[in-house]
Amino acid sequence: MIKKTIIIAAVTSSVAVTALAHGGATGIVKERMDAMAVMGNSVKAVAPMMRREVDYDAEAVKSAAQVFARHSGEAMTKLFPEGSGGGASEVTPEVWSEWSKFEELAEQLGAYSNGLALAADNGLGTSMGSAGSMMGSSSTDSMMGGTTTPMIDFTSMTADIAFNMVAQTCASCHATFREKE
Amino acid sequence: MRTETKLLGGFGVLGAVALGGIIFWPVRTEPAEITLQGDVQRGAYLARVSGCISCHSDFENGGASLSGGKGLSTEFGTFYPPNLTTDATHGIGGWSVEQFAKAVRQGISPEGDPYYPAFSYPFYADMTDQDIADLWVAFQTVPPVNESAPENDVSFPFNQRWGLKLWRAAYLYDPDTESDPTKSDAWNRGKALVNGPAHCAACHTPRNFAGGRILDARFEGNDALPGDSKAPAITPSTLIEGDWTVSNLVYAMQTGITPSGDAFGGSMTEVVQGNTRFMSPDDLEAMATYLLDSSS
Incomplete structure (x- = not known):
């Protein structure tokens, strides 16, 4: 019994030391944090274009879209094996209890990223924001109601709207599956 | 001893009267008739x-x-x-x-x-x-x-x-929505929205043991939101330190994307998806203008 405790203590402390040595996250947790950081960098690269702070560059948007797509779907979900939460990880247990929702969002990230690549050549729309139409043409029913997902035609969509859809996918996923801080 | 009992009893009666007073204390007033045509x-x-x-x-x-x-x-x-x-x-x-x-x-x-x-x-x-x-x-x-x-x-x-x-x-504090003639129209519109209907301080201002907002710490964040959520500080100095500008704050309220390339998580995702993304660019710009300069 005592022996067991000592072994556990020894294992725990060596794990703790390794974790510290790698700046908090190790193994699969570090891998997925790195993947998120890569996507974050791409967001950071194109968001100023969407905000019209810098000139629009369709090629840069396409390459960002490819980065998102590469990290989507199974490439994303395989980084979250069951039991890989806790410690330095910021994942919530919901990722495993609501796995199909997580899978769906990971797939959606891929679909919207591919859509963004298609929309990239269309450039930016004339007005900022994705929901400006809610004040104008759309019916009041939807204004007072939920949001529905209509058929999406990315080839006729402007890049900023497509990018918003990608961004909202990131946010939806974070809202449920990343620890609130 | 007897005096004490009497005293205690007296307090008890007083307490009961006071309590009764509170229970039956009518609150606020009847609003006048509203006949305006709504839009x-x-x-x-x-x-x-x-x-x-x-x-x-x-x-x-x-x-x-x-x-x-x-x-x-x-x-x-x-x-x-x-x-x-x-x-x-x-x-x-x-x-x-x-x-x-x-x-x-x-x-x-x-x-x-x-x-x-x-x-x-x-x-x-x-x-x-x-x-x-x-x-x-x-x-x-x-x-x-x-x-x-x-x-x-x-x-x-x-x-x-x-x-x-x-x-x-x-x-129960009155919302501070009053205009300041020395400020721009956008700032004043932003102030009325932020401190009024948009109710940013409901989450971004800490609360005391009784759930009352701590006004001296306005916009300094709240670590104990319902559902284990946290709201960061949104004072001008913290926003500026975090590379926030009017432009990227507006964009974040439309999309959830932050200046660092992250996407909001937590309750702010719901705020963006359910509230702010429906707002007009002018109103969002007004809110951002005020938030970046809310202490003056």
């Missing part, structure tokens, strides 16, 4: 900005619009945003516009009971009669849902509604 579009917009729709609907679990929101679990208990559809029994279909005004601006139910401040009515106190008329006609377009939201699950002593009268006396 549905404007009302729907205001319902978005104010969070009526996002809080009182549970779209995630297939709930109909405004038929009752997700439970808000707090240290005082769980609060369920009620059904605000036009159903006469389970919603607010049987209300008058004046009763609606009293609920929204004063936090008092048609029966005269104070609402829990889980409902952000303190921020709506400065809504004009026109705002109320607009909201009211927009609410009339909501299809009825004949099911009540669950009762609040609040334990003693917080289940004693008269206690809320004390809460109101201590912590």
Whole structure:
């Protein structure tokens, strides 16, 4: 019994030391944090274009879209094996209890990223924001109601709207599956 | 000994009288008749900005619009945003516009009971009669849902509604929506939105043991939001330190994307998806302008 405790203590402390040595996250947790950081960098690269702070560059948007797509779907979900939460990880247990929702969002990230690549050549729309139409043409029913997902035609969509859809996918996923801080 | 008993008894009687006084203390006043013609579009917009729709609907679990929101679990208990559809029994279909005004601006139910401040009515106190008329006609377009939201699950002593009268006396602050003539129109519009309907401080200002906002620490963040959520500080200095600008703050309220390339998580995702992304670029710019300069 005592022996067991000592072994556990020894294992725990060596794990703790390794974790510290790698700046908090190790193994699969570090891998997925790195993947998120890569996507974050791409967001950071194109968001100023969407905000019209810098000139629009369709090629840069396409390459960002490819980065998102590469990290989507199974490439994303395989980084979250069951039991890989806790410690330095910021994942919530919901990722495993609501796995199909997580899978769906990971797939959606891929679909919207591919859509963004298609929309990239269309450039930016004339007005900022994705929901400006809610004040104008759309019916009041939807204004007072939920949001529905209509058929999406990315080839006729402007890049900023497509990018918003990608961004909202990131946010939806974070809202449920990343620890609130 | 006997004197002490008498004294204690005296305090007891006094206490009971005081308590009775509080229980039967009528709160606030009847609003005057509202005869203004409402504008549905404007009302729907205001319902978005104010969070009526996002809080009182549970779209995630297939709930109909405004038929009752997700439970808000707090240290005082769980609060369920009620059904605000036009159903006469389970919603607010049987209300008058004046009763609606009293609920929204004063936090008092048609029966005269104070609402829990889980409902952000303190921020709506400065809504004009026109705002109320607009909201009211927009609410009339909501299809009825004949099911009540669950009762609040609040334990003693917080289940004693008269206690809320004390809460109101201590912590019900008038929203600071007053214009400052030395500031730009955008700043003033932003101030009225931020401190009024958009109710940013409901989450971004810390609260004391009784759930009262600590006004001296306005916008300094709250680590203890319902549902284990946290709200960061949004004072001008923290925003500027975090590379926030009017432009990227507007964009974040439209998309959830932050200057560092991250996407909001937590409750702010719901705020963006349910409220701010519906706002006009002008209004968002006004809010950002004010937030980046809210201490002056």
